[in-house]
Amino acid sequence: MSFYTSLSGLQAAQTELSTVSHNLANVSTDGFKKSRTNFADVIASSIATDPTKLVGSGVVVKANQQQFTEGNLKTTGGALDLTVTGDGFFTVKTAGLNPTTAYTRNGGFKVDPATHNIVDAQGSALLGYPVDAKGNATATGAAGLSALNLAETSGTPVATGKVALGVNLYAAASVPSATFSPTNAASYNSTTTSTIYDSSGKASTLTNYYVKTADNAWTVHSFAGDKELTVGGSTAGTPVTFGSDGKLTAPTAAIAYDAFMPGTGGVSQTLTVNLAGSTQASTAFAVNTRSVDGSSVGMLSGVSVDTQGIVSANYSNGDTVALGKVALANFADPTGLRQMGNSYWSASGVSGQATLGAANENGFGSMLSGTLEGSNVDITEELVNLIAAQRNFQANAKALDTASQISQTIIQIQG
Structure with a gap:
């Protein structure tokens, strides 16, 4: 024995x-x-x-x-390197032919270039809840989970239709002797550039050339990209005059240019340029006021995750959009979780089913961005x-x- x-x-x-x-x-x-x-x-x-x-x-x-x-925390600086400080597990959907829900404490995530989902090193998608504009979750429970996706663009493109441009023209400027040409700097006195957008949100440059023709008299030529804009089919430019007090006397209304096809594509668009607020003085040329309508589509430029687990995307047009809230899971007996490898666990009869929630809620820890939990x-x-x-x-x-x-x-x- x-x-x-x-x-x-x-x-x-x-x-x-x-x-x-x-x-x-x-x-x-x-x-x-x-x-x-x-x-x-x-x-x-x-x-x-x-x-x-x-x-x-x-x-x-x-x-x-x-x-x-809890393991030691390591600072990485990566916005999608996440750590749960306290109780809770990240919830992921595994990749492959038979995807399953798994739980992990390894918060090393990145953006999948093909799907734009937030995924881990194994390609498993991080799950979360959709949110409203204020960051409040609009779904709960297992049925409300979805992959957190970073939309590549934000906003609706709007073609530029109106430009307001008040400039100060130098009263003592000389009249150019050369015939106007945008390629000859000696043929004009001053120039301004403004960014305008076509119907698909693509940006191009509106360039205005100011040519002095006589005392208190100027001509303005406008180009969208390298294409000169016309008024009534003419490229002669628009006369601009000032009174003896330096205030604008003509044009009294916005310059309405003929429809044109942007060089960036899109559809035909019309454009008006309002010179109200322009002056002529003995001081140097300057732009007094400028406003341009229209907007582009913002391209994804950054991402951040706050302590509540709200994932926000930043776009090149200035938009900041809350895309979702990271879901956390907890269990009655975490020691009963079944190990799956790759720092994954699955629920078992011993652990009980997952209780789902989010960071800083009752029973769940807070979330840190830019750190990873080590072994x-x-x-x-x-x-x-x-x-x-x-x-x-x-x-x-x-x-x-x-x-x-x-x-x-x-x-x-x-x-």
Whole structure:
């Protein structure tokens, strides 16, 4: 019987050695949680057995219990490197032919260039809840979960139709002797540039050239890109005059240019330029006022995640859009979660089903952006455990060897 007692001790020690080795192997694995091997003694008895004469029959592994203490935090600066400080797991949908819901503490995420979903290193999509303009979740529970997606663009394009441009023209400027040409700087006195948009939101440049023709008299030529805009089919330019007080006397209304096809594409558009507010003075040329309508489509330029888990995208047109709230999961008994590898866990009958929520809600921790949670393995502690497990293995091996020698001695006596 002592053979099996010692054998159970060897097997138990081997299991502990394997557990410690697994912990040490994952000392640098983000989101990894160490395990501890728990043992229980084996006693074979009946109601007729004298309890003072019981002899144990060895040991069994009761559980390899996961330890969900928080790992060390590492600052990375990445907006999508996330950490849950406190209770909770990120919820992801695994990639592949048979996607499943998994849970992880490894918050190293990035944007998938093909789908624009927020994914982890394995391509699993981070799940969350849609939000309204104020960042309030508009869905709850497992049915409300969806992949957090960063839209590539934001806003609706609007073609520019009106430009208001008040300038100050230098009264003492000389009249150019050369015939006007946008390629000859000697043929005009001053110029302004403004950004305008076509119907698809693509930007181009509106350039106005100001040519002095006489005292208090000027001509303005307008170009959209490299195409000169016309009035009534004429490219002669629009006369601009001032009174002796330097105030604008003509044109009295906005200049209405003929429809034109933008060089950037889109459809034909019309444009008006209002010079109201323009002056002529003895001071240098300057732009007094400028306003341009129309808008472009904003391109994704950045992303941020706040402590509530709200994911916001920044766009080149100045829009900041809340796209969703990161979903967190918690369990009645996290130590009962089933390990799947890749720092993933799945729910089991022991852990219970996931309770879903978000950061800073009851039962869930807060969220940090720009940090990652490392492994909670303490190398020094594990090395001590490794030595202890090795000694246990050696002691049980010695007990087994001793039992073998005793048996051999008995056989020799009987022989």
